[in-house]
Amino acid sequence: MKYHLAIDIGASSGRHILGHVEKGCMMLEEIYRFDNIQVRKNGHDCWNTEQLWQSILEGLRACKAVNKVPETMGIDTWAVDFVLMGADGRPVSDAVAYRDKRTKGAMEQAERGLPFPELYARTGIQKQVFNTAYQLTALQREHPEQLAAASRLLMIPEYFNYLLTGNMLNEYTNATSTALVNAYTRSWDDTVIAALGLPRRIFGPLNLPGARVGRFTGEVQGAVGFDCDVLLPATHDTGSAFLAVPARDENAVYISSGTWSLLGVENEAPITGEASMLANFTNEGGYRYRYRYLKNIMGLWMIQSIRRELNGVSYVEDSKKTAAAQRQWSYAELEAEARGCADFTSRVDVNDSSFLAPESMTDAVKQFCVQTGQSVPQTVGELMQCVYASLAAGYAGAVRELSALTGKVYTSINIVGGGSKDGYLNELTARTTGLPVFAGPTEGTALGNLMAQFIAAGEFDDLEAARAAIRQSFDIKEVTP
Incomplete structure (x- = not known):
């Protein structure tokens, strides 16, 4: 049996999922799962890269323990965050997390060198305070010595690939999220880089999903007998x-539903006009140079944050602790509370910046209701109903914008990722948009990671064949509003 391994790391957890092809069907097996907790370091919220690296190795040992060593493996994570590497091959910067507040004022500083309309026209990437371009601008302001010492920029999955193989490769889909890649030439935009005053030397050649990074030999990492090729999937998890979206036709909208909800479609060419810019849609690079034309919507982050607060759990280690919880809430219980308050009508704009990284998501929702003259949620059920219904309304608004921008009438919505299991949100989405909603597969990101490996290994001839296999391999459920 030929196995392949997806190491899929999200903002709150990661997982090792083995995949193989059996009689044309894709078979998945979760081998290892681990938490991803940020740490407070040098005054900033940072990813704990050492802990993540140890978790990656522990998952590889778990594969070895069940005698299922893969022939290839690939790593995907969230986008925009990075590590700067020095000439000696060691980091010269921390892996600061995108929700950290260091980028305050960075957009305004960057626009003095390059107005956003010009940046958008060149890169097609929406304005988000955490874009890599703005993170690097903030780094220039706070730690110019780190940029001076840097010889290479590696996005988070690229850094782990380097630890596995000793090779530094930049991958195209993730690079496009930086707002430093030209949407038309599909390479680093030297005009943008120069305008922002960034050193060109740190940006390496861009490689497409399917490229080989190198060989991992586990003896030196305590995974004796583990020996496989490391490939590039689309390293940006979206x-x-x-x-992995099993769309039925070309008029389907995709939602990758997790901490963020990424709603959009695949296009053959970027859309970088003024209307697209004002609607804050983004053109991220996709597999084989497709364009993922989508909108970032705050997503399950709001629900996750409220649950953490109710349960007395902090998102960042060593940060201010929340009050002790009187009980522990499950997601199913929060969903049930929301269903019980279906007549609560207050709504928030889920794309408002106040929900990006508030001290308290509960307080942020209540304050938005106060400022907009609406009833303030008083119970857990009212709070959750407000968030659930607001997310669905955000999806419906984005679909309308998408249709206006592309001139297409969309006929269905396909939801993949962990959020595809959220029955109430899916029902509200179907009801609010008036479109058929299809949920699944749940492990969409890991599955897409594996698809790039399957194709590279010759298990499927092309993307179309792999997508056809998804429809026969997984139970895709139509949602009843």
């Missing part, structure tokens, strides 16, 4: 998730 890029992988979009591969």
